[in-house]
Amino acid sequence: MAKAGLRVAGTEPGPRPEDKVLVEMYSAMLLARMVDERCWLLNRGGQAPFVISCQGQEGAQVGSVFAMDRERDWFVPYYRDLAVVLALGMTPEDIFRSTMGRTGDPNSGGRQMPSHFGSRKLRIVSQGSSVATQCLHAAGTALASKSRGEPVDTICYVGEGGTSQGDFHEALNFASVHRLPLVMVVENNSYAISVPQDLQMAVRDVAIRAEGYGIPGVVVDGQDVLAVYRATKEAADRARRGDGPTLLEAKTHRFTSHSSDDDQRAYRPEGEIEREAHEDALPRFRDELLDAGVLDADTAERIKAKILAEINTATEAAESAPYPKPEEALLNIYGDDPPSPDDLRGDPRGLPSPGDS
């Protein structure tokens, strides 16, 4: 059975994916970074009204998702987790269609803001915008898996700001009482929009709260992909064994402003952004793989070129995709006999539909 309390992970040796997988992980991180950068281009070009980024957090995201069973487990990401969903099988085109609100957006059919991920096929629970509500859904998917005796985990992601919500507490409490197969990952980038960690909580490591639920808490360097992988694997195995949830805190950085509506220079201390830029998991992991001879410069170049080509094709396809029809706003409210547009229109006598505001 697992010991409760706080541990700092990462330094000790542990399972390491085979070389092929290591390269996959690197590609996934690079893909996420480049897709994210393209979204910002679309935003500046006026094709995307809103962008919210994974940049800086790819290491924590890819390291953790690769430690799970991507064929069976449930995934409950939040809006930063572009690298998570790409690693699970969403495509750049899916992302761009969603970013521009076009048909074929698999997340929401153009209904939600970008980065509100969801896919039943990929067992990615659909997210809304309300911070931390997903923590309880994750406890619920884990409860269902456990009640059927399946060897299936749920992994949930939330920001350190989200830990202040009551739902975060209630989720850890419920999951620990019922020893649910849940890995709760806090991506601690030390900011909630403009609010720094010291105004968010009075502790250095939020993972210390694990002890208050009688479960293990682990702090890991989120910029160290393999350390995240090992820490997550250990937690996932423990959960699968029936030994209950783990609170895993990945220390990471937010390289961009909170979103395209924010300008972090207004509230970030002098020099902090520059300092953090030196702690980028992407080049760090690439160099590790180069040193280890798992990757060579040519391959790295080829990977990059391949991704760029894919992103360019995907951008064009998404740009040329149509918008949903106005009336599609009336679909998928209820499952049984969908109400007729006439019931649903603002006015029951069928006034001209708007489009003029």
Place this chain on the structure above:
Amino acid sequence: MAKAGLRVAGTEPGPRPEDKVLVEMYSAMLLARMVDERCWLLNRGGQAPFVISCQGQEGAQVGSVFAMDRERDWFVPYYRDLAVVLALGMTPEDIFRSTMGRTGDPNSGGRQMPSHFGSRKLRIVSQGSSVATQCLHAAGTALASKSRGEPVDTICYVGEGGTSQGDFHEALNFASVHRLPLVMVVENNSYAISVPQDLQMAVRDVAIRAEGYGIPGVVVDGQDVLAVYRATKEAADRARRGDGPTLLEAKTHRFTSHSSDDDQRAYRPEGEIEREAHEDALPRFRDELLDAGVLDADTAERIKAKILAEINTATEAAESAPYPKPEEALLNIYGDDPPSPDDLRGDPRGLPSPGDS
């Protein structure tokens, strides 16, 4: 500054109230017990539809409230805290009027169920029924005191079941970030109606959660009045010094069913009720005072007789008090120009008022 983390208090020596106060404390406990017992009589006699009890928890309540500044501090009790409010100056007659829904109930004018305490004069924040909401109000009263630089603490009470609510977490987090002068007392009687502690949380001591907020957590034997007094005093002094909140867990017992609507024999393990009955703070404290020569048998008898007489008079006075008038239901909704009954009636054209259902 205070060290975060869990401590078990009570054994070590510490400040002890002077003899006169010790006797006051004993009287307060006895008064609470006897008033509570009278409420059950009224219930069986059909004069009180509902009773919820403090019996078994008087030690934790009186020990903590006497450690505060009863002239200046703010008090945020919950429905079990009869001994707290009596120690602050509510009278048996106040309680009986409230229990029977009569005029002159200082808590709510007969609007709320019994034991929903409140009094601006006594700085007892009015309570509703929604469990744990008061924890945030307590953080708020503490914030206001601190913002004016007053040396005033707030003490808040909640059951161990209430710690599962998001509001409990949010209150401790807010209070710790802002180092508020707050003492958060959990009266852990190990049951939330029928739900035992092990289905409520996965830890033995809920005070261990203090560490997750960077504040001190203290576990104390709630049946040991002076241990509770010392632990609370220490927390209250720390708060007054500006060193922030403390989470204080008093282990106690619920001697009665949850309320007059519950029958705990249905869910309590064999023999548990009887075992707990032997851990009654009231006789234990009386014997301590007798052994210490602070109290003698005669005085004890006189105190009891005096309380009984007071309770009898109070019962009669309350029983002969009238009910509020039906229309009083329309008062005190808003402060400015109270809306006329006509605005407020179910029907604006002044139908006969009900009273026939």
Place this chain on the structure above:
Amino acid sequence: MAGLGTHKTVETAPGQMTYLQAIQSGLREEMERDESVIVLGEDVGAKGGVFKVTEGLQKLYGETRVIDTPLAESSIVGVAIGAALNGLRPVAEIQFADFIHPAFNQIVSEAAKMRYRSNGDFNVPMVVRAPFGGGVHGALYHSQSVEAFFAHVPGLKVVVPATPYDAKGLLISAIRDPDPVLFFEHKKAYRLIKGDVPQGENYAVPIGRARIAREGRHMSVFAYGLMLHYCVTAADQMAAEDGYSVEVIDLRTLKPLDRDTILASARKTGKVLVVYEANRTGAVGAEVAAMVAEEAFEDLDGPVMRLGGPDVPAMPFSPPMEDFFLPGPARILAAMRQLAAY
């Protein structure tokens, strides 16, 4: 609270059940029929719920299917949502409707919007049961009628049975429904209201259909829950004493409202009274009145009247004030006569 939570054994004629027994039997039959149905909430296990609705279920189906949760409504509903996404059919109990508010965000932002926001990829087959309503000395926080908050929310269904027959049949439909259903049970009706329920028969009453509880020609009265019974009583008295024929409609489902039945009755009688226990202003009764005023206007020959609870924060404890709040048959009769006289 007299009768609140206390378990009295009640006499019922053969073939009859109390409102409470009907809910129990619907719940048990669905748990028997479909093992993906689970029950979770505070005190629902060992104690069988404070009103005993889930009594015996944990013994029958075990602690995995009947879960005593921690004291936190947001987690009760939030966990139920997640479980529903992953193949279960949770029936969550909120101990009193007054305490559903900590779960408001999970119900309104999450459950109600899951199907829509995922463009139909996910859905939430979940039932949230909660006892509501007054008249049991429950005071401000054990008497509330909260249905209006949820009847405004697309993606939710809101059901309020008035009779034992409907309580069972509608609960069965709610559990089988692919979307979140709020199922409000009137706590005063639990043991007060008895009625015919076919023994050992598993039947469903469709959600979204009102029921003509009493045929009438001169006036339409719309109600639900306990008020439905008070309205029928008043209507009978109106017939006996004034020879005036009142039609009483049991709305049964508040979201979606049964527009066809409501408008048909309003057009037939031309006079409409809506009776409810919730605070008068902004309640579901306002929507019913607005619908009638908009779509049956041509046929109206009197103002669309409403008799609701007064706009005071909630039902007080002290008996005279509690009675003042709760509409009763005499007051309903007075409203009917006033409208009839128009």
Place this chain on the structure above:
Amino acid sequence: MAGLGTHKTVETAPGQMTYLQAIQSGLREEMERDESVIVLGEDVGAKGGVFKVTEGLQKLYGETRVIDTPLAESSIVGVAIGAALNGLRPVAEIQFADFIHPAFNQIVSEAAKMRYRSNGDFNVPMVVRAPFGGGVHGALYHSQSVEAFFAHVPGLKVVVPATPYDAKGLLISAIRDPDPVLFFEHKKAYRLIKGDVPQGENYAVPIGRARIAREGRHMSVFAYGLMLHYCVTAADQMAAEDGYSVEVIDLRTLKPLDRDTILASARKTGKVLVVYEANRTGAVGAEVAAMVAEEAFEDLDGPVMRLGGPDVPAMPFSPPMEDFFLPGPARILAAMRQLAAY
């Protein structure tokens, strides 16, 4: 979200302010006037709020009076309630109205009922500010209109200004009010709507009074927030093209509704249209319609019409679907013409 949260500097004529600037000046003046006024919420300090409403306040009044809270709405409101009980006048900001739901229990069960449950012993002089409404590509969770949930709750006041003048004057009244006031600001109006605001003058606009935004004789249109402006536009066009005179009433306060002004206008014109952005069913517009149908029935010569947002969970992101949701001048004009033709 184009314009959502991004800070554009806006041109205004002398003597004019934007809706946003008017709110800023009301807030600043009250903080200057009364040091018991504090501001708390997410990002309200260093950042000055995602819409910049509180910009500069922390520099002026310090971190004790302008508090960046943890990310937890229940604590923002719950702490504000406690602070209000102990002598402060908190102005709590909820970053988007869509995120007020985690605080629903604190608002509805606590703030609204504090005065009543303590029989007048305690009161909660607190303002909860929240940007609401759509048309800014905010999608499902940054576009909602949630006012109906609160307009049903006795003990609360609900204010929705449409003009800069009212935004400032009503905010000042809200801050001075002895009871909890929900103050909803239309986020699309922040920089779009400009108007006269007396410079350097501290004035209060009374809560509970509607305003005749445009006099008219043949039809009464009731609206608030952004829709008010669209209704005036449509009414002007109706006058110009059809020579038909529409009276437009700015409700301004949704709880309590200004019954006298509403009924007087309805009786005068005999035709009523209610326009709002919230989901059509069970919204405040239903209460206005029901009130008219009940109390001005004799004077009506047409059905009481409502034009609201469709009953879909919330406003979608993709432009065509967003436009489909949000009522606009042309659609309002069509509704006016339909009612006029009756």
